Amino acid sequence: MLVSYGERLALCYEVLMSVSAGDDKKRTVNMSHSETMSLYYDAATLLLPNPDQTGSLTSRVFNAKDLKSNPKQIFALVSEASKWSPVLSEIIEKSQLLQFERKLSPNIALLLVHDLLLTKRGVSAPSSHPLRLAVERHKARLNAELTKARLSKGIASIEAMRAQINTQDREGQEIYRSIVGTKLDNQPRLGHWSHPRWVRVNTIKSDLDEQLRTTFAGYKTIESLEEMLRYSPSSAGKLIHIDKHVPNLLALPPATNLSKTPAYLNGQIILQDKASCFPAYLLSPEVEDGDCLDACAAPGNKTTHLSAILHDEGRAAATPKIYAFERDKGRASTLLTLVQKAAAQDHVIAKVGLNFLNSDPTKTPWDGVGTLLLDPSCSGSGIVGRDATLDVVLPSKKTSNPLKLQSKKRKRKLTPETTPTVNDVPEEIPIDEDKPSDQLSARLTALSTFQLKLLLHAFHFPKARRITYSTCSIYAEENEHVVMKALGSTIAYERGWRILRREEQVTGMKGWKIRGKVDACMDIAKDGEISTAEVAEACIRCEKGTKEGTQGFFVAAFASQVNKSIRTEHLIDQEWEGFSDSGIDP
Numbered sequence: 001m002l003v004s005y006g007e008r009l010a011l012c013y014e015v016l017m018s019v020s021a022g023d024d025k026k027r028t029v030n031m032s033h034s035e036t037m038s039l040y041y042d043a044a045t046l047l048l049p050n051p052d053q054t055g056s057l058t059s060r061v062f063n064a065k066d067l068k069s070n071p072k073q074i075f076a077l078v079s080e081a082s083k084w085s086p087v088l089s090e091i092i093e094k095s096q097l098l099q100f101e102r103k104l105s106p107n108i109a110l111l112l113v114h115d116l117l118l119t120k121r122g123v124s125a126p127s128s129h130p131l132r133l134a135v136e137r138h139k140a141r142l143n144a145e146l147t148k149a150r151l152s153k154g155i156a157s158i159e160a161m162r163a164q165i166n167t168q169d170r171e172g173q174e175i176y177r178s179i180v181g182t183k184l185d186n187q188p189r190l191g192h193w194s195h196p197r198w199v200r201v202n203t204i205k206s207d208l209d210e211q212l213r214t215t216f217a218g219y220k221t222i223e224s225l226e227e228m229l230r231y232s233p234s235s236a237g238k239l240i241h242i243d244k245h246v247p248n249l250l251a252l253p254p255a256t257n258l259s260k261t262p263a264y265l266n267g268q269i270i271l272q273d274k275a276s277c278f279p280a281y282l283l284s285p286e287v288e289d290g291d292c293l294d295a296c297a298a299p300g301n302k303t304t305h306l307s308a309i310l311h312d313e314g315r316a317a318a319t320p321k322i323y324a325f326e327r328d329k330g331r332a333s334t335l336l337t338l339v340q341k342a343a344a345q346d347h348v349i350a351k352v353g354l355n356f357l358n359s360d361p362t363k364t365p366w367d368g369v370g371t372l373l374l375d376p377s378c379s380g381s382g383i384v385g386r387d388a389t390l391d392v393v394l395p396s397k398k399t400s401n402p403l404k405l406q407s408k409k410r411k412r413k414l415t416p417e418t419t420p421t422v423n424d425v426p427e428e429i430p431i432d433e434d435k436p437s438d439q440l441s442a443r444l445t446a447l448s449t450f451q452l453k454l455l456l457h458a459f460h461f462p463k464a465r466r467i468t469y470s471t472c473s474i475y476a477e478e479n480e481h482v483v484m485k486a487l488g489s490t491i492a493y494e495r496g497w498r499i500l501r502r503e504e505q506v507t508g509m510k511g512w513k514i515r516g517k518v519d520a521c522m523d524i525a526k527d528g529e530i531s532t533a534e535v536a537e538a539c540i541r542c543e544k545g546t547k548e549g550t551q552g553f554f555v556a557a558f559a560s561q562v563n564k565s566i567r568t569e570h571l572i573d574q575e576w577e578g579f580s581d582s583g584i585d586p
């Protein structure tokens with residue numbers, strides 16, 4: 001399940017605060033007022049302009065030495081309040097809170113009003129704290145201004161407003177602009193296309209027709225995705241686009257909130273990004289291929305997609321197994337939940353807490369595996385939202401038309417980083433690109449070494465016919481370079497592994513236009529042994545921020561050309577010696 005950064009942050013903040021609420025109650029008895037307010041004081045400094053303009057919010061929070069509160073709570077509060085800041089500033093100004101309560105500074109007011117109006121628990125400070133009292137005295141007036149602001153934008157409920165604000169960060173900027181009144185350009189600028197809400201119909205439990213008749217009854221089908229993405233996220237309405245590349249995939253306007261629909265709650269639909277559907281579809285396991293293995297499975301989007309594809313093959317009695325490895329036990333619990341929800345539990349055998357690299361391909365049941373999907377940990381540099389920026393708008397103390405003047409003066413950029421998640425497990429946790437380039441390059445080297453190791457391990461499975469390798473990275477080091485190195489390896493030569501050429505791919509993937517980079521393949525090619533043009537053409541890339549509505553992604557498939565019997569004979573002489581687990585493993 002891929003949810004937006006906004007949703008993750010909002011959830012994270014609620015959970016972090018409610019977890020600490022119990023402890024806080026006990027502690028506040030013996031604490032001074034200033035100590036209990038430290039969360040707000042710490043967060044407030046981060047809302048002020050950053051004098052040296054360096055460092056992401058993550059690095060400023062997590063590397064700071066002088067903060068008194070829990071950095072995760074500070075991070076979540078600042079991120080949340082900054083998302084809502086255009087709306088909150090408007091209502092703080094209209095209610096004249098800062099004129100009535102002289103002790104409140106604009107940044108503290110923003111944080112307190114955020115918690116007062118938008119969280120279940122309200123302001124996290126003792127009920128007698130003067131600053132808490134200063135905002136609570138005006139609760140009715142602030143609430144009334146929030147309602148007015150919402151209605152003036154034609155938003156039906158606070159939940160709908162929250163859903164809009166919680167959409168992906170890139171489109172979030174446009175939502176803020178539409179909320180504060182700036183009109184959107186008709187023609188989105190390059191890199192500024194909004195990101196649709198992608199929905200995969202889980203064919204184990206439902207089908208496309210049924211979903212169009214039920215969950216999406218009343219939606220207008222739209223031929224062109226581009227047309228849908230042209231609308232401002234808040235005005236796109238009930239539109240639906242049936243994807244032309246991946247079967248059973250739908251696109252909806254970014255602000256669409258399906259989290260409360262019966263179809264989502266009972267697993268008939270799965271929120272899965274388009275690019276993330278490519279690997280299972282490209283692999284397209286068939287009953288004849290034997291068992292399937294997902295080497296890096298959690299949270300489980302691709303595992304359940306594999307299961308649906310095998311289910312669609314139709315011969316239930318003969319349906320092969322899907323072995324799903326996940327070495328991280330925490331993430332594996334999400335995998336189990338998702339598998340259950342998707343009704344894939346009859347075919348998926350989860351290998352909880354197990355490292356794929358420790359599986360011995362020559363032993364049962366691995367010697368019966370015919371297809372493997374490898375979607376290893378990566379830099380996450382293709383994830384939408386990673387490099388988007390948010391504006392913090394602080395309220396003005398002046399009363400006359402303050403919003404426009406002050407928002408310009410006081411606006412500054414914050415980068416909404418990913419934060420440690422509590423309930424939700426993202427497919428990938430992005431690296432911090434604000435790190436110096438030598439650190440980034442060292443990280444990419446470590447990641448790609450590990451990714452290649454996984455791929456070469458997959459090449460050892462004796463009955464394997466096809467393998468897909470994918471990342472949500474934009475870097476050639478993790479993509480074409482890994483593919484080229486794998487193709488040039490001894491094991492690839494011995495077992496006859498080659499790239500699955502474009503013309504051999506399933507229809508939708510053959511038809512996808514954005515392919516791998518020839519230059520990146522040439523970086524690694526030796527003596528013209530492998531055709532770089534052919535490999536690049538076989539590789540599939542997705543770009544983020546384009547009218548295709550995808551995140552940055554890469555996938556390639558490999559096919560074994562050696563006859564099955566030859567490969568088995570060959571194996572008899574070759575005892576599996578395994579990889580040492582001591583290498584770099586991020």
Ligand SMILES: C[S@@+](CC[C@H](N)C(=O)[O-])C[C@H]1O[C@@H](n2cnc3c(N)ncnc32)[C@H](O)[C@@H]1O
Nearest residue numbers: 296298299300301302326327328355356375377
């Ligand atoms: C990019 S995420 C996978 C996303 C998943 N395929 C999906 O679509 O939902 C990578 C996952 O692989 C797991 N992982 C990394 N190395 C592994 C290994 N050697 N064995 C098993 N799991 C591994 C990580 O813990 C992480 O959960």
